[in-house]
Amino acid sequence: MTALPTEKIDAVIVGSGAAGSHFAARLAQAGKRVAILEAGPARENEDLVSSMLWARRLKGSGAPVLETGKDTVGYGFNAGRGVGGSSMHHYAVWPRMHENDFRVKSLYGRSRDWPIGYADLQAYYDRVQDECGIAGEHRMESTRPPGAPYPMPRVPVFEQGRIVGHGFEAMGMKVSPLPLAVTTRAFRGRPQCMWDGWCDAGCPIGALANAQTVHLPQAQAAGATLHPDTEVVRVLTDASGKRATGVEAITKDGQRVKVMADVVVLAAFTIQNPRLLLASATAQHPDGLANASGTLGRFITGHMAVPVFGLHEKETNPGFGASGGQLLNQEHYDDKNAHKAKGAFGSYQWMIAQAMKPNGLLGIASSRPDLRGKALSEFMERASRHMITMTGVVEDEALAENRVTLSARKDAAGVPLASVAHTSSKASNALWDVAAAEGVRVFEAAGAKEAWHANRAPMHIMGGTVMGESAANSVTNSYGQCHDVPNLFIGGAGLFPTSAAVNPTFTLHALSARSVEHLVANWSAAVG
Amino acid sequence: MHAHPTRRELLKAGGVGLLTFTLGGSVVKLSPAEAQAAGVPLAALTREEADTLAALGERLVPGSREAGVVAFVDYQLAASSGDCMLMLQYLGVDPPFTPFYREGLAALNVAARALYKLPFAELQDAPADALVDALAEGKIEGWTGPPPPLFYFVVRNDACDVTYGTEKGFAALGVPYAAHITPPSAWGEPS
Numbered sequence: 001m002t003a004l005p006t007e008k009i010d011a012v013i014v015g016s017g018a019a020g021s022h023f024a025a026r027l028a029q030a031g032k033r034v035a036i037l038e039a040g041p042a043r044e045n046e047d048l049v050s051s052m053l054w055a056r057r058l059k060g061s062g063a064p065v066l067e068t069g070k071d072t073v074g075y076g077f078n079a080g081r082g083v084g085g086s087s088m089h090h091y092a093v094w095p096r097m098h099e100n101d102f103r104v105k106s107l108y109g110r111s112r113d114w115p116i117g118y119a120d121l122q123a124y125y126d127r128v129q130d131e132c133g134i135a136g137e138h139r140m141e142s143t144r145p146p147g148a149p150y151p152m153p154r155v156p157v158f159e160q161g162r163i164v165g166h167g168f169e170a171m172g173m174k175v176s177p178l179p180l181a182v183t184t185r186a187f188r189g190r191p192q193c194m195w196d197g198w199c200d201a202g203c204p205i206g207a208l209a210n211a212q213t214v215h216l217p218q219a220q221a222a223g224a225t226l227h228p229d230t231e232v233v234r235v236l237t238d239a240s241g242k243r244a245t246g247v248e249a250i251t252k253d254g255q256r257v258k259v260m261a262d263v264v265v266l267a268a269f270t271i272q273n274p275r276l277l278l279a280s281a282t283a284q285h286p287d288g289l290a291n292a293s294g295t296l297g298r299f300i301t302g303h304m305a306v307p308v309f310g311l312h313e314k315e316t317n318p319g320f321g322a323s324g325g326q327l328l329n330q331e332h333y334d335d336k337n338a339h340k341a342k343g344a345f346g347s348y349q350w351m352i353a354q355a356m357k358p359n360g361l362l363g364i365a366s367s368r369p370d371l372r373g374k375a376l377s378e379f380m381e382r383a384s385r386h387m388i389t390m391t392g393v394v395e396d397e398a399l400a401e402n403r404v405t406l407s408a409r410k411d412a413a414g415v416p417l418a419s420v421a422h423t424s425s426k427a428s429n430a431l432w433d434v435a436a437a438e439g440v441r442v443f444e445a446a447g448a449k450e451a452w453h454a455n456r457a458p459m460h461i462m463g464g465t466v467m468g469e470s471a472a473n474s475v476t477n478s479y480g481q482c483h484d485v486p487n488l489f490i491g492g493a494g495l496f497p498t499s500a501a502v503n504p505t506f507t508l509h510a511l512s513a514r515s516v517e518h519l520v521a522n523w524s525a526a527v528g
Numbered sequence: 529m530h531a532h533p534t535r536r537e538l539l540k541a542g543g544v545g546l547l548t549f550t551l552g553g554s555v556v557k558l559s560p561a562e563a564q565a566a567g568v569p570l571a572a573l574t575r576e577e578a579d580t581l582a583a584l585g586e587r588l589v590p591g592s593r594e595a596g597v598v599a600f601v602d603y604q605l606a607a608s609s610g611d612c613m614l615m616l617q618y619l620g621v622d623p624p625f626t627p628f629y630r631e632g633l634a635a636l637n638v639a640a641r642a643l644y645k646l647p648f649a650e651l652q653d654a655p656a657d658a659l660v661d662a663l664a665e666g667k668i669e670g671w672t673g674p675p676p677p678l679f680y681f682v683v684r685n686d687a688c689d690v691t692y693g694t695e696k697g698f699a700a701l702g703v704p705y706a707a708h709i710t711p712p713s714a715w716g717e718p719s
């Protein structure tokens with residue numbers, strides 16, 4: 001294992017997932033001395049065993065996160081731990097956010113605005129898609145905001161996708177190829193995807209874009225060092241409280257160490273970033289670091305997924321394709337008041353025809369948790385050949401009371417546990433109901449013999465360290481730079497002031513690209 | 529037994545889905561079902577708990593007793609938390625997980641004895657099914673274990689995992705497995 005730096009370096013990065021690896025690659029390539037500290041273990045390709053059972057070894061097992069509220073955000077399932085973080089076993093559905101997602105407050109008078117608009121991110125989306133590779137067809141994706149054509153041909157549509165696509169068309173709705181950061185041809189040294197549906201267990205051939213396949217190799221080639229089993233417990237500041245000086249961490253053998261750096265980047269995922277900042281309170285920052293505004297930890301949002309299922313008389317081969325799906329529908333996305341008459345607010349999208357394995361939380365058997373005994377056996381016989389599925393991604397209104405706080409309970413290192421309270425607004429719940437009813441109608445129109453939806457399932461966690469124009473009501477500026485501590489940067493979807501209704505990872509990469517470019521160009525000003 | 533090797537050692541070792549046990553001083557290799565039949569010592573559960581779990585698993589997911597639901601859960605409960613394959617770890621329950629199973633299985637037996645004067649594993653089909661229905665609906669009077677619908681969901685998933693989630697399980701459904709990396713063993717047990 002590489003030794004931790006003992007002298008001050010340029011940048012210490014907390015977390016080796018999507019955001020952390022992206023920052024590390026760019027900073028190291030700009031000639032900065034960079035160390036990445038990762039709480040979880042090293043992960044190699046050989047760890048990515050194709051099994052929904054073995055896959056569980058890759059997922060969260062850090063200090064527990066306590067959850068309260070009616071609509072919990074499901075940290076245990078939605079987080080990842082170990083090199084690559086959750087990026088390593090994510091499904092790579094990468095749509096762009098839409099123009100109205102950035103201006104919810106000014107357009108609709110509710111929730112929040114982003115400090116930037118789509119136009120500010122467009123070039124970064126283009127750059128990220130060129131680097132990471134996205135398969136899609138921009139001419140067919142009529143709801144896609146402006147941008148460069150996708151660098152890889154569209155994802156193939158298999159029987160399951162064809163059947164559900166017909167359902168949408170029968171209802172006068174359009175589907176387009178799903179934008180997927182998966183290789184539909186050999187791409188930048190990565191081989192073509194085999195459509196075997198094992199993405200949830202991690203893709204050992206490197207067909208899917210994640211920290212391991214894109215940014216970590218770049219970072220390490222440029223000299224960044226990676227330190228697994230090293231959990232950061234505190235961000236350190238100088239006597240003035242205006243500058244971060246490094247971090248304190250605990251190594252695998254229980255040693256407490258300090259890594260000093262000119263710049264600190266927190267990229268430990270949504271709940272852990274605010275937890276660390278709250279736990280790093282000092283006399284100058286009594287309510288937590290970078291929390292002069294009182295917004296730290298607030299505006300946690302979570303997409304409430306709508307799982308829709310059906311059984312079709314045709315064989316659908318549901319285990320194959322990609323875990324992310326084959327097709328996309330964003331019918332009413334651009335009018336967040338489209339369902340106002342039903343008390344609903346926000347956007348939603350459908351990810352269509354995901355690959356489903358027989359077991360697991362998202363597996364075939366879990367689609368009918370009520371079935372048992374002989375009825376379950378018969379269902380499994382049929383469903384493993386005839387299942388169709390899609391998942392709705394529903395916008396979650398940003399509310400100040402949905403927040404991370406510190407619990408009185410502490411982990412083994414003495415850091416208070418994060419407690420997350422989350423209850424969706426009435427309007428977000430009403431939108432979920434609209435989507436669920438529509439989903440079942442689509443499956444009936446597709447000719448399903450049976451069609452049903454399951455309960456709300458939390459997916460993607462955002463907010464908690466939101467960016468904004470004013471230091472009075474946000475944690476960072478649009479570059480993820482903390483208002484109160486200018487050499488402390490945050491990466492990840494925790495910066496999102498609102499959740500939108502698209503999967504977050506493409507946007508968090510576009511933000512990271514923009515942030516790190518700004519940081520490199522304004523290094524001395526940031527370091528102070 | 530159950531000296532848990534690291535993940536990497538396991539991967540190097542490869543495997544054929546057999547568990548290694550020490551019986552009467554000598555090391556033997558048994559399939560999970562054989563292990564259960566041979567009364568192999570359990571690492572985390574008691575014999576009564578194991579019998580209850582096997583009976584409940586079988587009632588929820590036919591075939592799960594033979595597929596080794598007890599060996600699976602018992603092995604995972606004794607494994608280090610970083611290597612855990614139980615779905616329970618996603619469901620907002622704090623580790624260690626043994627008390628969750630222990631309390632749920634005990635509560636089920638308390639209910640079976642109160643209603644039918646027999647432990648759950650010895651019930652006939654009709655009373656056992658009635659009790660499972662009540663469990664799923666959360667309608668067991670005096671229940672003291674984890675929330676009954678959660679306990680039902682978790683054990684049902686464990687039973688699905690061993691019955692449908694292994695290479696054998698896929699084959700029984702007629703679904704191609706098509707692994708990138710073939711699991712060295714069904715659920716991490718030493719070979």
Ligand SMILES: Cc1cc2nc3c(=O)[nH]c(=O)nc-3n(C[C@H](O)[C@H](O)[C@H](O)COP(=O)(O)OP(=O)(O)OC[C@H]3O[C@@H](n4cnc5c(N)ncnc54)[C@H](O)[C@@H]3O)c2cc1C
Binds near residue numbers: 014040081272
């Ligand atoms: C099953 C699943 C499917 C998904 N599918 C999609 C999808 O299709 N499309 C999409 O856009 N998104 C998807 N996501 C979400 C996606 O994984 C995340 O948006 C993304 O990985 C977040 O990036 P991140 O860098 O913020 O966090 P991560 O990638 O999770 O990385 C955070 C890292 O920080 C480490 N860490 C935490 N605390 C500390 C500490 N104190 N010290 C040091 N290190 C620490 C963690 O161990 C982890 O490795 C999915 C997620 C899951 C779980």
Ligand code: SF4
Binds near residue numbers: 202205322323
């Ligand atoms: S379906 Fe494609 S991306 Fe997913 S695991 Fe298989 S090869 Fe990798």
